[in-house]
Amino acid sequence: MSRKTAQGLASTTVMAVAIASLAACGGATDDGATTDGGKTTLTFAYMGSAEQQEMYNKLFAEFESENPDIDLEAQAVAVNNWAEFFNKISTQIAGGQVPDIIQVATEGQRMFASKGLLAPLDDYIAADQDVIDEYYADIDPNLIEWNAQYSSPDGKTYYLPGDFNTMAMWCNTELFDQAGVTLPARGEDWSWDEFEAAAQAVKETTGAYAYAADTGYFIGVMPWVLTNGGSSFSEDWSTPTFDTPEVVEAATFVRSLVEQELAPVPGGTFDQYTAFAQDKLACFGGGRWPVINIRNLDAIEKTQIVSWPVNSGNGSPVGWNGYPIMKESENKDAAWTFIKFLISEGGSSFYAELGGQAGPARRSVAESESYLANSPVGTEILYDALTYATPIPSPDRGAEVQAVIEDAWQQILVGNTSPEEGAAAAQAALVPLLAE
Amino acid sequence: MAFISPAMVLFIMFVGGPLLVAIGLAFFKWDLLTPAEFAGTNNFERLFTDATLRRVLLNTFVFAFASVVTHVGIGMLLALAVNRQMNKFVQYWVRTAFFFPFLVSWAAVALLWKYVLDPSFGIFSHYLGRLGIEAPSWLLDPDWAMASIIGVDWWHTIGYTFVILLAGLQTVPRSLHEAAMVDGAGPVRRFWSVTLPCMSPTLFFAMVITFIGAFQIFDPMFIMTKGGPGDTTRSIVMYTYQQAFQAFDVGYGAAVAIVVFLVIMLVTLLQFRLSRKWVHE
Numbered sequence: 001m002s003r004k005t006a007q008g009l010a011s012t013t014v015m016a017v018a019i020a021s022l023a024a025c026g027g028a029t030d031d032g033a034t035t036d037g038g039k040t041t042l043t044f045a046y047m048g049s050a051e052q053q054e055m056y057n058k059l060f061a062e063f064e065s066e067n068p069d070i071d072l073e074a075q076a077v078a079v080n081n082w083a084e085f086f087n088k089i090s091t092q093i094a095g096g097q098v099p100d101i102i103q104v105a106t107e108g109q110r111m112f113a114s115k116g117l118l119a120p121l122d123d124y125i126a127a128d129q130d131v132i133d134e135y136y137a138d139i140d141p142n143l144i145e146w147n148a149q150y151s152s153p154d155g156k157t158y159y160l161p162g163d164f165n166t167m168a169m170w171c172n173t174e175l176f177d178q179a180g181v182t183l184p185a186r187g188e189d190w191s192w193d194e195f196e197a198a199a200q201a202v203k204e205t206t207g208a209y210a211y212a213a214d215t216g217y218f219i220g221v222m223p224w225v226l227t228n229g230g231s232s233f234s235e236d237w238s239t240p241t242f243d244t245p246e247v248v249e250a251a252t253f254v255r256s257l258v259e260q261e262l263a264p265v266p267g268g269t270f271d272q273y274t275a276f277a278q279d280k281l282a283c284f285g286g287g288r289w290p291v292i293n294i295r296n297l298d299a300i301e302k303t304q305i306v307s308w309p310v311n312s313g314n315g316s317p318v319g320w321n322g323y324p325i326m327k328e329s330e331n332k333d334a335a336w337t338f339i340k341f342l343i344s345e346g347g348s349s350f351y352a353e354l355g356g357q358a359g360p361a362r363r364s365v366a367e368s369e370s371y372l373a374n375s376p377v378g379t380e381i382l383y384d385a386l387t388y389a390t391p392i393p394s395p396d397r398g399a400e401v402q403a404v405i406e407d408a409w410q411q412i413l414v415g416n417t418s419p420e421e422g423a424a425a426a427q428a429a430l431v432p433l434l435a436e
Numbered sequence: 437m438a439f440i441s442p443a444m445v446l447f448i449m450f451v452g453g454p455l456l457v458a459i460g461l462a463f464f465k466w467d468l469l470t471p472a473e474f475a476g477t478n479n480f481e482r483l484f485t486d487a488t489l490r491r492v493l494l495n496t497f498v499f500a501f502a503s504v505v506t507h508v509g510i511g512m513l514l515a516l517a518v519n520r521q522m523n524k525f526v527q528y529w530v531r532t533a534f535f536f537p538f539l540v541s542w543a544a545v546a547l548l549w550k551y552v553l554d555p556s557f558g559i560f561s562h563y564l565g566r567l568g569i570e571a572p573s574w575l576l577d578p579d580w581a582m583a584s585i586i587g588v589d590w591w592h593t594i595g596y597t598f599v600i601l602l603a604g605l606q607t608v609p610r611s612l613h614e615a616a617m618v619d620g621a622g623p624v625r626r627f628w629s630v631t632l633p634c635m636s637p638t639l640f641f642a643m644v645i646t647f648i649g650a651f652q653i654f655d656p657m658f659i660m661t662k663g664g665p666g667d668t669t670r671s672i673v674m675y676t677y678q679q680a681f682q683a684f685d686v687g688y689g690a691a692v693a694i695v696v697f698l699v700i701m702l703v704t705l706l707q708f709r710l711s712r713k714w715v716h717e
Contacts, residue, residue: 268556414576
């Protein structure tokens with residue numbers, strides 16, 4: 001499973017990818033670039049489940065009311081992860097249906113830009129420098145630096161860093177209270193050993209599972225590896241480092257949680273959100289996105305977000321959204337208007353209030369009352385994590401890389417292979433994927 | 437000509453045309469996003485050096501062979517069991533019960549069985565545990581994953597084979613059975629000398645159709661195991677899809693698709709050739 005699987009996306013039909021356009025806008029246009037009665041029709045493709053579409057539609061309605069001359073035609077692509085999203089978008093582009101703007105997460109930014117399909121934003125940025133300066137002054141400098149370092153293959157700017165996700169533990173305070181365990185507050189750390197002891201206490205006193213061991217690259221693999229001082233790839237993403245002692249030790253630790261039955265065997269049908277709401281699960285890993293499910297399950301009150309347990313030091317993967325304009329777009333100005341809306345304080349806080357599937361990049365919004373209302377205690381930790389996070393290593397053959405790592409992690413956690421052998425086999429499979 | 441033209445248009449659009457395009461694509465390197473480049477016979481040469489392809493071919497042959505044996509073998513036994521004098525209600529109920537799973541889509545069947553076979557919460561492991569048997573982790577165990585899928589596939593599609601074989605069984609003339617009985621043949625003898633020869637065209641059809649279907653298997657692997665653990669349940673059609681749409685190597689995906697086409701064609705020709713020896717005209 002991957003990051004987005006945890007959002008409870010409807011994944012039943014798997015191959016079938018639902019494309020829903022806004023009810024008011026009718027069908028998609030063939031060339032993605034039309035004007036209708038003086039209105040510019042702007043097409044935007046993003047990743048969103050049925051639940052998220054509802055939330056996004058409100059955001060889009062807000063944009064249209066602010067910009068009455070633009071008709072925003074949004075296509076939500078309901079898929080399980082970024083790899084599937086890029087498959088879908090690539091197939092659509094190959095079929096000649098090129099949206100004006102798409103949502104691209106870190107996992108695909110460099111790959112997408114390297115295909116020569118995107119329009120550089122540098123001229124727009126120069127023309128609206130004051131807008132960008134104001135935005136950049138309000139976001140964590142790491143996001144700006146990482147975006148420059150990882151999202152462009154040629155030094156031009158194709159993406160502005162947008163809403164992001166880091167990883168933390170979502171904890172059920174009722175279960176921890178019953179077990180007599182005090183959760184670390186914001187700014188405090190807990191070690192892997194303390195986490196394991198807490199997990200055992202929860203299991204003994206309540207019978208609940210302590211942790212939903214996910215095998216997703218972002219959600220289940222990297223948080224453990226990064227809090228142990230390792231990573232899946234070298235800093236420039238050119239060399240796999242999946243057989244290092246840090247990775248093996250991380251895998252050994254998570255395997256021991258499964259072995260002690262503190263976590264259910266991953267790869268099955270365990271529904272973490274429902275189990276959490278029913279007090280049958282004490283912790284699961286997540287960024288901002290679980291907030292929609294947890295709200296729907298009416299479990300915000302008993303949820304506390306806690307930083308990821310550490311072994312060698314704080315760590316978290318981070319991925320952020322970019323909203324590039326396609327080179328073929330005939331509505332680039334309208335597209336830029338939409339991007340400016342997304343990064344504006346108004347657009348950003350409106351989105352943040354609705355729940356969102358990623359946290360706001362603007363610090364002012366992330367610390368605002370409206371964002372923190374109806375969110376778990378400790379939500380601020382997701383922004384704090386930007387100070388120690390690592391951009392999710394995303395080489396160009398991302399889908400295959402992710403599949404190799406997730407399969408290896410799963411086999412280790414299930415117990416089919418030892419952590420050493422599993423990590424070495426993954427490393428051996430990753431090397432040729434990076435070689436070409 | 438006017439009568440067949442709508443059919444011809446559909447055929448050219450959805451079958452003949454795509455087949456030609458797929459053959460053409462196999463000579464190109466194309467990632468969907470940037471213009472295709474002519475690649476000569478590179479993609480075909482790669483077929484011979486690709487170790488994963490050998491693995492997925494083997495997987496698919498194992499699955500197809502197991503599928504033919506279990507469907508035709510057990511389907512035949514089921515058809516024989518039902519094709520006798522019995523209460524009409526029971527007869528219809530049994531037939532419907534066996535055919536029913538076939539009406540459910542693969543996606544629903546795969547998800548349902550993923551629950552049944554869950555190592556922590558599945559009823560299979562639960563009841564085996566109660567009997568004191570430690571169950572494997574089924575779909576997550578490299579030694580059991582393919583066997584589990586073969587079992588689920590059997591449950592899902594046996595109804596179809598069963599109905600075909602039952603229909604075939606009902607065409608065997610009663611007079612031949614009666615004549616054999618007059619000659620003193622017992623039930624076993626009558627099965628081998630009367631039922632089986634009369635059934636041979638139906639059996640042949642069932643074998644060919646089951647093999648063709650099984651060799652194209654995709655859905656249960658994609659939904660239940662994603663081809664894992666490792667490559668143990670990756671089928672060749674799934675590999676085609678992954679090459680084309682995950683590795684963005686459409687040309688090589690097309691080359692693998694041609695392999696699927698050729699294998700099915702050759703095995704079907706072989707079956708027709710062998711059928712001369714055993715199928716009763």
